[in-house]
Amino acid sequence: MFKEYFMLLLLGHVLGDFYLQTKEMAEKKEKSIKWVLVHCLCYWGIMLLIGLPIMSYKIVLVVTVASMMHLAIDVAKYFYLMNKKNKKLQIKERNVFFVDQILHVLSLAFITYWIVANDFVIRELYIIEKIFSIIGISEELTLSWILAFFVIHKPTNIVIQKLLLAYKPVGSTDDLKKDNNVGRFIGTIERVIMLIFLSIGQYSAIGLVLTAKSIARYDQISKEKDFAEYYLLGTLISTASVIIISFVL
Numbered sequence: 001m002f003k004e005y006f007m008l009l010l011l012g013h014v015l016g017d018f019y020l021q022t023k024e025m026a027e028k029k030e031k032s033i034k035w036v037l038v039h040c041l042c043y044w045g046i047m048l049l050i051g052l053p054i055m056s057y058k059i060v061l062v063v064t065v066a067s068m069m070h071l072a073i074d075v076a077k078y079f080y081l082m083n084k085k086n087k088k089l090q091i092k093e094r095n096v097f098f099v100d101q102i103l104h105v106l107s108l109a110f111i112t113y114w115i116v117a118n119d120f121v122i123r124e125l126y127i128i129e130k131i132f133s134i135i136g137i138s139e140e141l142t143l144s145w146i147l148a149f150f151v152i153h154k155p156t157n158i159v160i161q162k163l164l165l166a167y168k169p170v171g172s173t174d175d176l177k178k179d180n181n182v183g184r185f186i187g188t189i190e191r192v193i194m195l196i197f198l199s200i201g202q203y204s205a206i207g208l209v210l211t212a213k214s215i216a217r218y219d220q221i222s223k224e225k226d227f228a229e230y231y232l233l234g235t236l237i238s239t240a241s242v243i244i245i246s247f248v249l
Contacts, residue, residue: 013105
């Protein structure tokens with residue numbers, strides 16, 4: 001039951017911390033504690049929404065504890081960034097992001113462990129269980145695919161962007177912004193296709209996806225060494241991420 005509970009909480013976290021939180025809200029969180037509280041209230045709301053199929057006082061308690069721990073981590077992050085605001089660098093911002101996300105995931109793992117260790121059984125509504133039984137689809141498998149699709153889009157794009165901060169080639173800001181927007185969308189489609197191929201055991205077909213992507217950038221890759229290295233690093237990180245997601249979920 002650990003995996004099922006953890007995936008459910010992780011799905012709520014991904015939706016609340018990445019999809020519900022806009023770039024503007026993230027920037028406002030660094031300047032005002034009020035927006036940290038607003039974000040955590042939204043986070044709690046999406047957690048409750050995710051728990052609707054198994055809604056009970058137990059799930060309300062669990063997601064409330066998860067949201068309070070999320071608030072504690074975000075408040076600590078806020079005060080840390082406030083103290084370091086004059087020394088803020090992109091690399092430091094990247095490191096704070098990864099520490100922040102690791103702490104969030106570990107807190108969810110701790111809550112899940114506590115639930116399982118204390119035999120804190122949570123059951124979905126009968127109608128939900130009946131629907132999956134009639135259709136003949138595994139609830140765990142369905143949750144795994146939903147979580148995987150949400151993770152490989154915005155969260156993975158942000159992770160790749162943070163990892164590539166120190167390696168971005170020198171160029172026009174407008175061009176880089178345009179390339180990044182298109183690149184993120186291409187990266188998402190690329191990872192979705194690779195995830196499907198991995199799930200059906202067609203590992204060699206992944207090479208076709210990477211080849212098609214490389215052909216589109218061949219001219220730029222062949223002429224610009226810095227961009228070629230940047231492109232290769234981004235592609236390898238993207239590929240590694242979808243393999244890890246497929247293996248774990």
